[in-house]
Amino acid sequence: MTTTRSRKRPQMAGRQTRALSALLSHHTVVAAARAAGVGERTLRRWLASDAAFQAEYRAALRDLASQIALRPVVASETALDVLTAVMEDPGTPASVRVAAAGKVIDAALRIIEKDGTLNAHADGAATVPAITGELSPGVEPPSEADAHGTDTGAVHQLPLNPLRRSRAGGAE
Numbered sequence: 400m401t402t403t404r405s406r407k408r409p410q411m412a413g414r415q416t417r418a419l420s421a422l423l424s425h426h427t428v429v430a431a432a433r434a435a436g437v438g439e440r441t442l443r444r445w446l447a448s449d450a451a452f453q454a455e456y457r458a459a460l461r462d463l464a465s466q467i468a469l470r471p472v473v474a475s476e477t478a479l480d481v482l483t484a485v486m487e488d489p490g491t492p493a494s495v496r497v498a499a500a501g502k503v504i505d506a507a508l509r510i511i512e513k514d515g516t517l518n519a520h521a522d523g524a525a526t527v528p529a530i531t532g533e534l535s536p537g538v539e540p541p542s543e544a545d546a547h548g549t550d551t552g553a554v555h556q557l558p559l560n561p562l563r564r565s566r567a568g569g570a571e
Contacts, residue, residue, distance in 0.1 A: 415452055418442050423459055479503065 411419070414437050421431035422442075432442040445452040485491050486499040 411452065411455055415445060415449075415455075418445065419452070419455055419459055422456065423463060475506075479506070 414435065418431065418435040418437050421435040422428070425431040425434055428442055428446070429439055432439040435442070446456065482499045482503050486496050486503065488496070491499075
């Protein structure tokens with residue numbers, strides 16, 4: 400009885416799986432080959448001419464790159480906590496507190512701008528859509544026209560900085 404080998408490999412062999420893992424955790428092909436228990440020439444051959452191994456290696460590198468790219472996002476919560484603590488600590492020099500506050504504001508504005516929720520106006524003012532919903536008892540909803548006289552429809556606009564003075568000298 401004659402058996403034929405399929406050209407498609409449903410899974411990589413155990414040696415190749417170990418080699419792939421070793422490539423992702425070692426700095427050199429030599430070290431990876433040694434750790435996987437395969438010859439350096441064999442590993443280099445798989446990297447150079449084994450299409451299935453190359454595809455798995457590229458996929459593993461993409462996954463690793465995605466995980467690495469998420470690390471700053473995950474760490475940003477801690478970074479913001481540190482900046483907030485520095486900013487709120489009265490024992491910290493004022494210049495350091497101001498720098499921390501500036502970084503927090505810059506980060507918030509970048510997120511708002513990227514999200515598209517910041518609305519710029521011709522006079523240089525900026526507004527953010529207000530959250531609509533139930534108001535506290537006794538609080539009147541804003542009119543349908545915002546501070547710039549334009550109809551905002553169902554989403555009301557609030558000044559980004561309510562303390563900002565208009566060009567005429569009064570508060571907006």
